[in-house]
Structures are given as C-alpha cells and as structure tokens.
Amino acid sequence: MSASVTSDAFRYAHAHRSEIAWLSQNTNHLVPSEVVRGALETAIRERRYEGYPMGSGDPELLELVARDFGRPGLVPFLTAGGTESLYMVARALLGPGDEVIASDPSYLIIHRFVELSGARTKNLDIYAPPFRLTSDRVREAIGPKTKMILLIDPLNPLGSGFPREEVRAMAELAHDHHLVLLNDVTYRDFSDGHALAAEFAPEETVTVWSVSKNCGLAGLRLGGLLAPAERIRSLARFNTNDLGVNVLAQVAAIAALRSKPEWIGGVVRQTRANGARIRDVVAGVPGTELPVYPSRANMMAIDVSATGLSPDRIQEEMLMKHGVFIRSGNYLSPTHGNRFIRISFSNPPSDIERFARAFPEVVRNLRAPVSAPRAV
Numbered sequence: 492m493s494a495s496v497t498s499d500a501f502r503y504a505h506a507h508r509s510e511i512a513w514l515s516q517n518t519n520h521l522v523p524s525e526v527v528r529g530a531l532e533t534a535i536r537e538r539r540y541e542g543y544p545m546g547s548g549d550p551e552l553l554e555l556v557a558r559d560f561g562r563p564g565l566v567p568f569l570t571a572g573g574t575e576s577l578y579m580v581a582r583a584l585l586g587p588g589d590e591v592i593a594s595d596p597s598y599l600i601i602h603r604f605v606e607l608s609g610a611r612t613k614n615l616d617i618y619a620p621p622f623r624l625t626s627d628r629v630r631e632a633i634g635p636k637t638k639m640i641l642l643i644d645p646l647n648p649l650g651s652g653f654p655r656e657e658v659r660a661m662a663e664l665a666h667d668h669h670l671v672l673l674n675d676v677t678y679r680d681f682s683d684g685h686a687l688a689a690e691f692a693p694e695e696t697v698t699v700w701s702v703s704k705n706c707g708l709a710g711l712r713l714g715g716l717l718a719p720a721e722r723i724r725s726l727a728r729f730n731t732n733d734l735g736v737n738v739l740a741q742v743a744a745i746a747a748l749r750s751k752p753e754w755i756g757g758v759v760r761q762t763r764a765n766g767a768r769i770r771d772v773v774a775g776v777p778g779t780e781l782p783v784y785p786s787r788a789n790m791m792a793i794d795v796s797a798t799g800l801s802p803d804r805i806q807e808e809m810l811m812k813h814g815v816f817i818r819s820g821n822y823l824s825p826t827h828g829n830r831f832i833r834i835s836f837s838n839p840p841s842d843i844e845r846f847a848r849a850f851p852e853v854v855r856n857l858r859a860p861v862s863a864p865r866a867v
C-alpha cells in the first residue's frame with residue numbers, strides 16, 4: 492500500500508475517532524477505565540507533568556515490571572514504547588554485514604531498524620503451517636554472518652505463538668551459536684502458557700516488552716527492555732531519554748501493573764470470545780479464511796486471496812463506508828501482504844458486531860461484477 496493511502500486512512504480515522512471501531516492497531520479497549528483514571532487524575536491535579544520524572548524511572552514501576560516477569564537477575568529499562576527499545580537493540584548490537592534471522596510476515600518496523608544499522612534480515616517465509624519460525628528452519632538458516640534471531644512471540648500479524656519447547660530450542664540455538672535472541676513479547680499476556688526465552692538463555696536474550704497492548708496504554712508510549720545488567724548498560728548507550736520517559740505514562744503503568752492480576756483474565760476472555768465471533772463471520776464469507784485460529788494474541792490475519800480482492804480496497808471500504816478500521820496486510824509482509832487483512836479484537840463486542848455487519852457486505856459488494864449501463 493502506498494504511504495499516502497495509509498496516511499490518508501489514519502488521517503480520516505483520527506479525525507472521526509469517536510465514530511470508528513478501531514480494529515487496526517492491536518490496541519486494547521477492554522481494560523476498565525477506573526484502573527488508571529484515578530491515578531492519572533491525581534497526577535494531573537498534582538501537576539506532576541511540570542517536572543521531569545526520575546531519569547532511571549520510578550522505582551516502583553521498575554519493581555513492578557521485574558515482578559511481572561519474575562526472572563531474578565534480569566533488569567528492566569524504560570523506553571518510550573517497546574518501539575524505542577527495538578531501535579536501541581538494533582543500533583547497539585548490529586552493524587554492517589550482520590544478519591538477523593526473521594520472518595515474513597512480521598512486524599516490519601523492526602526489520603527497518605535492523606537495516607538502519609547496516610545489517611539485513613534473512614526473512615524466512617512463514618505464510619504456511621505452522622505460520623511461525625521453527626527451530627529446525629532457523630538452525631538451517633544460521634550462517635557465518637548471523638548475529639541475531641528475532642523471536643516475536645506471539646507474532647504480529649498472524650497471532651501464532653511458540654510452544655515452550657520451541658522457545659527452549661531457539662534459546663539453545665542462540666546459546667550454541669553465540670547469537671542474540673531478540674524476544675519481543677508485546678502480546679505475551681494474551682498467550683496461554685507463554686514461555687520467555689530468557690528462562691532458557693538469560694545471557695543471550697534481550698526481552699522487549701510493552702504496556703501498550705496488555706494494559707491498554709498505547710497512547711502513553713511506554714515499554715522497555717529486560718536483560719542482564721551488563722547488557723542493559725551496553726544498550727543504554729543509545730538511550731535518548733536521558734531525562735526519563737513520560738511521567739504520566741509511568742503513573743498509569745504503575746496503577747495498571749499493580750492491579751493486572753485482577754482484570755487481565757477478563758480482558759483475555761473477552762478477546763477470545765471476540766476472536767470466536769470473527770471466526771464465525773469469516774466462515775460465512777466465501778473466499779475468506781483464517782490462517783491461524785485461535786490466535787495467541789489479540790489480532791489475526793484474514794486471508795482474502797480467494798476473493799480476488801485487494802486488501803487495500805477492503806480496508807478502504809470498511810473504513811470509509813462503515814467506520815470499521817482494519818489493516819491491509821501490505822505493511823506486514825513484502826511477499827504475502829496482498830493476500831490478507833489484519834484485524835485486532837480487544838474491543839467491546841459492539842465494535843465486533845460492526846465488523847460482523849460490514850465485512851460480508853463489503854466483500855459481496857466489491858466482488859459483484861459492475862453491470863454495464865443499459866442502452867436506452
């Protein structure tokens with residue numbers, strides 16, 4: 492999809508924010524608002540935003556993040572979203588000529604960061620069962636230039652996840668071949684039985700986390716790294732937030748992480764129920780199917796290739812005619828992006844019902860042959 496089509500869609504969606512069912516960015520709209528509202532209101536009343544936060548981060552937040560992961564010996568580091576952590580990892584650990592084993596489809600922003608550091612990704616095609624990297628394929632792909640394995644678990648955009656034994660096998664590969672294992676666990680709270688690579692290879696693994704999706708705080712831009720202290724020191728050379736990350740984001744994240752055990756189960760249950768509803772809708776639309784179901788995250792791909800329709804057209808019709816914002820796969824896969832759309836579903840059921848009404852109609856209408864004007 493061209494940049495202008497994408498930015499037009501976002502411009503339109505933001506301008507009509509209150510009317511849009513936002514199923515396009517894997518954001519989470521199910522966390523009860525009282526979880527963070529009180530804390531943010533107090534912080535605003537106290538005008539916390541006038542001063543800088545503590546540079547290294549609020550000690551309570553650091554403690555909560557460490558506890559959330561439960562891996563003694565690993566140290567959290569705060570950045571402006573997980574995105575910035577991914578950038579720091581690429582800049583600090585990669586250089587010209589290095590190779591990173593990754594997948595296609597993938598969260599391609601990370602691939603861009605790899606390229607900015609002069610390295611390249613070796614993208615293994617995973618648009619076929621099991622729709623994720625396997626340790627066997629990664630082993631075969633390792634060569635003299637390989638420096639890093641990118642393990643996004645669960646994977647945006649397909650929603651596939653890695654069984655514990657596969658995470659262990661990837662960790663062993665990283666250990667045996669002296670590679671860095673970049674474990675992006677942005678969606679881990681949605682995944683049953685999720686395993687952290689750091690459990691098996693604490694020295695080789697750099698974990699990137701976020702509170703955007705699990706805690707529903709994407710707009711506040713807070714995430715970070717988790718790694719041994721020495722590794723954190725080398726990554727922190729590329730830290731741009733010398734004066735700390737957003738103080739209100741830290742306040743909200745503290746409130747959310749303190750209470751997460753009380754509400755995350757409900758968020759995941761509703762997300763799953765929404766996924767099941769979407770599966771039923773897709774089953775009724777000829778030419779469409781789900782490559783991965785159930786998703787281990789809060790998004791999945793819907794393959795539309797058998798409809799002969801372009802995902803861009805479907806995105807546009809869904810947004811402009813129905814106010815339902817899903818994404819074309821084009822920004823997630825150079826090879827297969829024209830075969831699928833991606834939908835996220837940590838949303839109120841009413842948003843999912845809007846999708847359920849719009850999607851069959853959009854596909855039917857776009858597929859209907861345009862009848863020639865009748866001669867008079």
Ligand SMILES: Cc1ncc(COP(=O)(O)O)c(C=O)c1O
Nearest residue numbers: 572573574598647677701703714
């Ligand atoms: C796999 C993956 N990693 C990282 C991010 C970035 O998240 P953040 O909002 O923390 O920057 C995203 C956002 O969609 C993502 O899908």
